[in-house]
Amino acid sequence: VWTGQWDAGQVAGGYVSGSTGKTVRAVMFDVFGTVVDWRSAIAATVREFASAHGLDADPEAFADQWRGRYVPSMRRVREGRRPFVTLDVLHRENLDEVLAASGVDAASFRAGELDGLARAWHFLPPWPDSVAGIAQIKKDYIVGPLSNGNTELLLDMARAGGLPWDLILGSDVTRAYKPDPVAYQKPAGLLGLDPAEIMLAAAHNGDLAGARAAGLATAFIVRPDEGGPGKAADLAPAADWDLVATSLTDLASQLQ
Amino acid sequence: VWTGQWDAGQVAGGYVSGSTGKTVRAVMFDVFGTVVDWRSAIAATVREFASAHGLDADPEAFADQWRGRYVPSMRRVREGRRPFVTLDVLHRENLDEVLAASGVDAASFRAGELDGLARAWHFLPPWPDSVAGIAQIKKDYIVGPLSNGNTELLLDMARAGGLPWDLILGSDVTRAYKPDPVAYQKPAGLLGLDPAEIMLAAAHNGDLAGARAAGLATAFIVRPDEGGPGKAADLAPAADWDLVATSLTDLASQLQ
Numbered sequence: 001v002w003t004g005q006w007d008a009g010q011v012a013g014g015y016v017s018g019s020t021g022k023t024v025r026a027v028m029f030d031v032f033g034t035v036v037d038w039r040s041a042i043a044a045t046v047r048e049f050a051s052a053h054g055l056d057a058d059p060e061a062f063a064d065q066w067r068g069r070y071v072p073s074m075r076r077v078r079e080g081r082r083p084f085v086t087l088d089v090l091h092r093e094n095l096d097e098v099l100a101a102s103g104v105d106a107a108s109f110r111a112g113e114l115d116g117l118a119r120a121w122h123f124l125p126p127w128p129d130s131v132a133g134i135a136q137i138k139k140d141y142i143v144g145p146l147s148n149g150n151t152e153l154l155l156d157m158a159r160a161g162g163l164p165w166d167l168i169l170g171s172d173v174t175r176a177y178k179p180d181p182v183a184y185q186k187p188a189g190l191l192g193l194d195p196a197e198i199m200l201a202a203a204h205n206g207d208l209a210g211a212r213a214a215g216l217a218t219a220f221i222v223r224p225d226e227g228g229p230g231k232a233a234d235l236a237p238a239a240d241w242d243l244v245a246t247s248l249t250d251l252a253s254q255l256q
Numbered sequence: 257v258w259t260g261q262w263d264a265g266q267v268a269g270g271y272v273s274g275s276t277g278k279t280v281r282a283v284m285f286d287v288f289g290t291v292v293d294w295r296s297a298i299a300a301t302v303r304e305f306a307s308a309h310g311l312d313a314d315p316e317a318f319a320d321q322w323r324g325r326y327v328p329s330m331r332r333v334r335e336g337r338r339p340f341v342t343l344d345v346l347h348r349e350n351l352d353e354v355l356a357a358s359g360v361d362a363a364s365f366r367a368g369e370l371d372g373l374a375r376a377w378h379f380l381p382p383w384p385d386s387v388a389g390i391a392q393i394k395k396d397y398i399v400g401p402l403s404n405g406n407t408e409l410l411l412d413m414a415r416a417g418g419l420p421w422d423l424i425l426g427s428d429v430t431r432a433y434k435p436d437p438v439a440y441q442k443p444a445g446l447l448g449l450d451p452a453e454i455m456l457a458a459a460h461n462g463d464l465a466g467a468r469a470a471g472l473a474t475a476f477i478v479r480p481d482e483g484g485p486g487k488a489a490d491l492a493p494a495a496d497w498d499l500v501a502t503s504l505t506d507l508a509s510q511l512q
Contacts, residue, residue: 011415088448142411152448155398155423159267167411167424172446190428192344192408 012140013197015255017242020196024217027137027255028146028187028204030178033226035134035145035248036124036157038062045120050254053109053244065101069094074148074177084175086150121149122156127223133245133248135164136232136256142166146187146200151165172205179210186215201251205238212239219243219251269394269453271511273498276452280473283393283511284402284443286434286458289482291390291401292380292413295319301376304411309365313358316484321357325350327394330404330433340391340431342406349375377405378412382419383479391420391506391512398422402443404433433468444472457507461494468495475507476500 013025032038043059050057073090077084095118096106106114134143144167145154151170158165176182188195195215202208203223212218218241226233237244241252245251288294299315306313329346332338351374352362362370384505390399390467400423401410414421425443426499432438444451451471458464459479474497480487495501501507 011412112335123262142415151423151425151446156267156449159422167407168422169407169425169429170446173425173429177296190407190426193410 004121011142013073014140015217017196017199019212019240019242020217022194022196022217024141024199024255025197026142026144026249027199027201027219028144029134029248030197030200030204030207031145031147031154031157032124033223034201034203034221035130035163036126037226038121038124039226039228040068040121042066043125048116050095053113054092055104056060057104060096061100064228065098066091066094069097070148077079078177078180084172087121088118088150088153088171089149091121095248119156120196122153123160123202124157126161127247129247129249131162131164133250133252136249136252138164138166141255142191144168144187145170146178146184146198148183162223178207179208179213181214184211184214199242201245201248203235208241212241216243219245221248221251222246259467260289262494267398270396271455271473273452273455275468275496275498276471276473278450278452278473280397280455280511281449281453282398282447282455283455283475283507284400285390285504286460286463287401287403287405287413288380288477289412290457290459290477291386291419292382292417293482294323294380295482295484297380297448298322298376301373305373309369311360313360318358321354322347322350325353326404337497340428343377343404343427343428344374344406344409366489369493373427377502378409379416380413382417383503385503385505387418387420389506390506392505392508394420394422398447400424400443400458401425401426402434402440402454411441427466435469437470439464440467440470440472455498457501457504460490464497465495473498475501477504477507478502 042063046062047059091143150172174186199217200211201219203221208218218236220241271280298319303315313426404426430442455473456467457475459477464474476493478496
């Protein structure tokens with residue numbers, strides 16, 4: 001007989017944000033760089049692709065150039081200069097641009113080969129602390145990505161890497177790219193929460209500034225290895241974020 | 257060193273639908289009655305509430321009357337007679353209607369008491385086979401709810417009952433109620449799948465008819481205990497659905 005007692009399943013939450021004054025119920029995560037290591041994985045995939053297809057490219061430099069077109073391509077959508085398209089579409093277009101800039105003719109590849117290469121962004125490996133940290137945080141808080149990735153991409157990544165999200169709401173659900181306030185606030189509405197009851201965990205100060213402007217609590221994750229040896233930005237917090245953590249397991253400990 | 261090999265995380269899928277001719281990649285589930293036992297839980301909660309608040313009500317009959325207003329209330333949204341509102345809003349309105357029909361003045365309760373009662377729909381217990389069946393199916397297929405419930409409701413239910421969904425896309429994401437074709441097809445778009453690559457598992461023939469009309473594969477789950485001892489509808493499949501299963505673990509076996 002069902003007794004109506006399901007307290008165990010309720011979201012406990014607990015951490016009270018100093019900046020918003022609210023108790024955090026959900027911790028949502030930037031993904032590229034914060035939860036997964038995009039650069040090593042994309043460089044490794046490019047290395048493999050280059051070897052198989054006779055492409056003359058420095059894998060790490062290629063990865064950096066590909067990622068370098070990420071923010072400008074989303075900005076065109078955010079500023080209304082083109083209708084919303086998914087990050088899959090942008091990654092694929094940006095690949096053509098990187099090839100063209102390297103003097104490589106995209107038409108020299110067979111149909112589908114470049115599509116397959118672009119899908120590498122679906123299968124990026126978690127940092128060593130990510131799965132354990134998210135699983136620990138999930139005990140007391142709702143956990144999910146808050147990423148510019150589309151739902152399919154984030155789902156593939158979660159299944160491949162074992163990321164134990166409660167739910168996945170991609171940027172094709174919100175139809176907005178961070179730091180557009182809608183990208184931070186629409187998930188709150190779907191969760192039935194005030195934006196201040198959500199904490200964004202991210203390795204990038206600009207993302208956290210967008211989250212704070214939208215009313216969220218903030219946690220800076222130090223990821224010195226994200227950008228490779230030449231990383232210059234986001235080595236340290238640039239503002240008084242609620243929390244600063246060196247890993248997602250460290251964040252889990254601080255949230256308890 | 258990352259090798260670019262993530263085959264283990266790819267969706268294997270496997271079952272080929274006889275009606276669509278396509279390989280199924282995702283199995284999505286109707287929730288109320290198919291995955292969880294709404295009637296026992298709502299009746300138990302009403303019994304507890306009635307005892308605590310001096311409400312004169314037969315708990316099972318009250319549960320049936322509350323549920324009886326579910327389809328008509330969604331139909332008003334589906335037919336455009338009112339703008340989209342979430343199922344939480346409909347459940348709360350329908351509670352007031354059931355009370356009024358029983359001659360009970362809703363104003364005799366304190367603020368929030370009826371809201372709390374209506375939230376019982378967030379915390380319905382899975383049938384005994386649900387968690388094991390979904391976990392087994394998840395090994396080879398994407399799994400998620402395809403329900404008229406809103407995201408917050410489905411999330412609370414998943415956390416309370418341990419439902420191991422890959423992702424949760426509530427009806428407030430699609431902004432459509434089944435059997436509107438949009439409710440079945442929009443999740444396919446977000447998953448990057450053809451509708452025929454999704455199988456709906458449901459205990460209601462009408463839901464499966466809607467899914468088939470929208471291009472999905474179909475599995476009928478026999479749930480004789482859903483409607484209580486007086487259950488008359490949906491005791492057996494009413495059409496040649498792709499699969500017929502007596503539980504979600506039985507469905508898992510048939511999909512292997």
